[in-house]
Amino acid sequence: MRASRKRSAKRLAQVAALAAAGVLSFTACGSDPTTGGGSGNAAEPGGSTSGSASGASLACPSGKLNAEGSTAQANAITQAISAYGSACSNKATVEYNATGSGDGIKNFTGGLVDFAGSDAALDEDEAKAAEKRCEGNPAWNLPMVAGPVALVYNLDGVDKLVLTPKVSSEIFTGKIKKWNDKQIADLNSGVKLPDEDITVFFRSDESGTTQNVETFLKEAGEGAWTKEPSKSWGGVGEGKNKSSGIAQGISQTKNSISYVEWSYAKNSKLSMAQLDNGNGPVELTAENVGKAVGGAEVVGEGNDLKLQLKYSDTEAGAYPLLLVTYEIVCSKGLDADKTKLEKDFLSYMASPETQTSLEQLGYAPLPEELQGKVSDAVDAIS
Template identity: 55%
Template sequence: MKIQRLGLVASVALVGSLALSACGSDNNTGSGASASGSSSSSGAASSDCPQGGGTLNAEGSSAQKNAIEEAISSFQDACSGTTVNYNPTGSGAGIKQFIAGQVDFAGSDSALKTKPKDGKIEADEAAKYCGSPAWNIPMVTGPIAIAFNVKGVDKLVLTPSVAAQIFNGKITSWNDKAIAAVNPGVTLPNEPVKVFFRSDESGTTENFTKYLNAAAPKDWTAEPGKTWTGKGEGKPKSDGVANAVKSTEGGITYAEWSYAKDNKLGIAQIDNGGGAVELTGESVGKAVAAAKQDGQGNDLRLKLDYATKEAGAYPILLVTYEIVCSKGKDPKKTELTKAFLKHFADKQTQQSLEEIGYAPLPDEVQSKVEAAISALS
């Protein structure tokens, strides 16, 4: 199905050799549908389509929902007889379902963990299920917005310290002196700060708390993770927190850029120490230049520099990965997975995502992604 477009966004000029991530709207139903078309203006040629069609089931990140639905729609148009279902239950749920063998691949806003948690290591558990290493393939890139709804305030600047104190409950009023100090000349109302957070396990939560911990370690001491450890009121998925802020005077949350734009929320400028930075495609691109590949070979996990002080660089970023078995259990499923991911990574498909609030993979990353997809067996 064709999804409703969120409107044209600023062209994204990504610099450097690595990519970021962004997001879409939520529901609990799969998004795939049988296609009747045989050609598409974006992505897969008919020669790339798997013989005999087939069905894929995937689950995970709600951040990438709009992006993956766009790719699913054009893939199904190009490849008659294929169906791809995607259930945006959140990154944590997607990984659990993948490890349990319930889905063909997972979407996650953070790579599989390589350190123990609750006595288990995600990467090892995934490899055990697969019978081969599981690979993290970056596919959807974009920033996380700190989105707000404050009467009379159109422009808001936040430092890492102030943001951390808002989200850990130390700052409880919008006219707090700490907020006022970084917003001279702005009339801040004497009303409560109402924080909303993701109640489900979320890669967006993990990336946002990685930012707070890296950029404001004295104010945010909790270990980053998919489960929220700050204050506020929980709402399910990205759509839930964005809608809550939209309907709540004094509300604030963290959400992917597309959700903030879609709900017409205020978006804070971030001052990491190099001056206040507005969230734009160009400012996101400057921050990407500091990212490094943190995985080996075709495991393309990335390490982002959340504490960067580079002038003009927007530092709150995420990458959505498609998590797959490097050696599939079912040849037909593997063939279909490769065809769909190849289409998703295609330049035309990636460029189409700009129109709905995402950033395309830069050429250097796209070439690595395509090589990793080709190496799936």
């Protein structure tokens, strides 16, 4: 396991170097990616991913799958869909609509889509609704895409900003109102902070990214964030729709701060805060994500692979604000033909080849041990 983490960190460091050179390809600035296209002849995002490496083990059934949810994984699943189509000679169509985790789960439990993407595992009520949708069988949370969340800001003349979970919590709850507040100034010696009000933006749609950020603030914020983590924002500020709305709001508004997935922050060239979780400031880089991504613990039972991410007491140099996107699936109860296609596609997405290919889009590959558990769970869908 330790060797796996070192290999992941090394690969991610190489990705970071490419990103710095401007090689990586992301979606258009200020808009969510177009993810509704099937697995036909669409160009592969990022310009790579052969699909042939694991194609020999694919069954490549025909048919169509519809999925919906997380915007955080949109670039990743778009690339996987395109590559899977190429590997299977476009025999099937897989469509993904990036509407946000909340809508994805609602439409999955309502029977409108075949599986959902969510940046948080199902809660108790959602799990009950999903079981009913799955004809009395449990739904499983299958972690598939891992990536960091950036705290993004727009401050003239401030190229480096350090925040702690506690100070971030007090900004997001409105306790700290000015950029030159002593608590921020003490973390940023020598930085000229403006005597201006802080403008906070948050996701107005239900979002697993929001829930992960709130969990981070709750667990690492030394009591400054008191509300229970939720897909709906519990702090102050002005709501913006989806990740694209956050990126646009920060880009256009001086003295603002918010949270957004790394790919959106990079694509919009937003300034990103360094986080000090007790072991010194940590910049959001691929290498630093690689130090943290292997620290998640499986807390679900059996093939329900719900994870417990480590937000506090992280090792030195590990970037602590991460999220994992789950594919929410019926363990049983889906149409037989759709089940065949779902298992084939998700097996492909969980494969080492596909996981490695997603690094170029700013995601961290699942640790090898977790990849194996996900693959076994996909095989167990019936």
